[in-house]
Amino acid sequence: MxxxxxxxxxxxxxxxxxxxxxxxxxxxxxxxxxxxxxxxxxxxxxxxxxxxxxxxxxxxxxxxxxxxxxxxxxxxxxxxxxxxxxxxxxxxxxxxxxxxxxxxxxxxxxxxxxxxxxxxxxxxxxxxxxxxxxxxxxxxxxxxxxxxxxxxxxxxxxxxxxxxxxxxxxxxxxxxxxxxxxxxxxxxxxxxxxxxxxxxxxxxxxxxxxxxxxxxxxNKNLEETLLRMREVLKEENRLLNELTAGAIEKVRKEGRKAFLELDPAIQRRVVVQLYGIKNFKEVSKIINRIKKGDKL
Structure with a gap:
């Protein structure tokens, strides 16, 4: 106790x-x-x-x-x-x-x-x-x-x-x-x-x-509310990371075609992981270039 x-x-x-x-x-x-x-x-x-x-x-x-x-x-x-x-x-x-x-x-x-x-x-x-x-x-x-x-x-x-x-x-x-x-x-x-x-x-x-x-x-309990929100987001982020890891393996094997088949949310995460870029605008530019024919 x-x-x-x-x-x-x-x-x-x-x-x-x-x-x-x-x-x-x-x-x-x-x-x-x-x-x-x-x-x-x-x-x-x-x-x-x-x-x-x-x-x-x-x-x-x-x-x-x-x-x-x-x-x-x-x-x-x-x-x-x-x-x-x-x-x-x-x-x-x-x-x-x-x-x-x-x-x-x-x-x-x-x-x-x-x-x-x-x-x-x-x-x-x-x-x-x-x-x-x-x-x-x-x-x-x-x-x-x-x-x-x-x-x-x-x-x-x-x-x-x-x-x-x-x-x-x-x-x-x-x-x-x-x-x-x-x-x-x-x-x-x-x-x-x-x-x-x-x-x-x-x-x-x-x-x-x-x-x-x-x-x-x-909301007088702002801190505790955001802490609970963070716990929910942390679990969702863990799941998305697992999906991203699987997507990266598939893209490494199959290339651009596999990338284009991914959900946009996973596409962004794959680019962040592969290119080491977090800036949203830069990530979007890379995705657009890939869509237009660039290789990963």
Whole structure:
């Protein structure tokens, strides 16, 4: 039986673990720690559930992206202090994201994410940890789905992200922002606020602070509703992937004629798989060329 004295957040972490077998026993976990409310609550939650998970080791990893000037170094110092209070080992890595983004000609947000996950995997390997736990939660999942929906996407975009992807695990996957705020208040958890979190020039912030509150006026249980929708779409996507795999085998053997006999939905998926292209317009162009006589 689940301990009813656990907070809502801890109960959701336990539910996810039992459902997905997220973290095997005797694992060592490296927590991606920004110092914000989400990662601070994740660190405390994993410590409280250390025996439940049968964890061998827990440590923190803070990546200073060097984007926000002095604030970046304030966050770094907070991370060190937080780890010390919890008697946790912490790894600090500095990455000059603005410089790298400029050199690559990339969007700074995308570059920061890319570098952060690169560092996660680098430290995980070097320090022999089994998994990296990130503080992504149900609110983040909803934002991701709405972001992809706005930009235009197929089923994959509407699935957002998984609770476990390779060596990345997301124990807070079922928790809402409200669950996290309640847990922080109940446990007296301290955190630092990223000043860019309220900058509406960032698309994700616009969705978080303007779009989602309006949608929740229509459906107060928006997060849970989209999670259920995601589970249905995930099953349908699995079936379509199986059909696509069979179609690809047939096309490899029989060529263009077999491709033209496929349902349009499967044609699109075959092109995405064979050409590695996700842009809808590009996929449509390739299909039209094949119809006009091009070979696959």
């Amino acid at each position: 689940m301990n009813t004295s656990y907070s809502k957040l801890l109960r959701k972490v336990i539910t996810l673990q039992r459902r997905e077998n997220l973290i095997p026993p005797e694992s060592s976990i490296l927590i991606g720690f920004s110092g914000g409310i989400d990662s601070s609550c994740l660190a405390v939650a994993m410590l409280k559930l250390r025996e439940f998970f049968k964890l061998k080791k827990i440590a923190l990893l803070h990546v200073n992206h060097m984007i926000r000037g002095e604030e970046s170094y304030r966050d770094e110092e907070f991370a060190k202090s937080f780890a010390q209070k919890l008697s946790l080992e912490i790894f600090i890595k500095r990455v000059d994201v603005p410089k790298i983004a400029k050199e690559k000609g990339e969007n700074i947000e995308a570059c920061a994410r890319e570098e952060r996950y690169r560092v996660f995997e680098e430290v995980r390997r070097e320090e022999n940890f089994d998994f990296v736990a990130t503080a992504h939660h149900l609110g983040d999942l909803v934002e991701t789905i709405l972001l992809w929906l706005t930009r235009g996407t197929g089923l994959e975009g509407l699935l957002g992200f998984e609770p476990k992807e390779g060596y990345i695990v997301r124990p807070l996957y079922l928790a809402t922002r409200e669950d996290i705020k309640d847990f922080a208040k109940k446990e007296g958890i301290q955190w630092v606020e990223d000043s860019t979190n309220y900058d509406l020039s960032y698309t994700r912030n616009l969705i978080r602070h303007r779009v989602i509150p309006e949608l929740k006026k229509i």
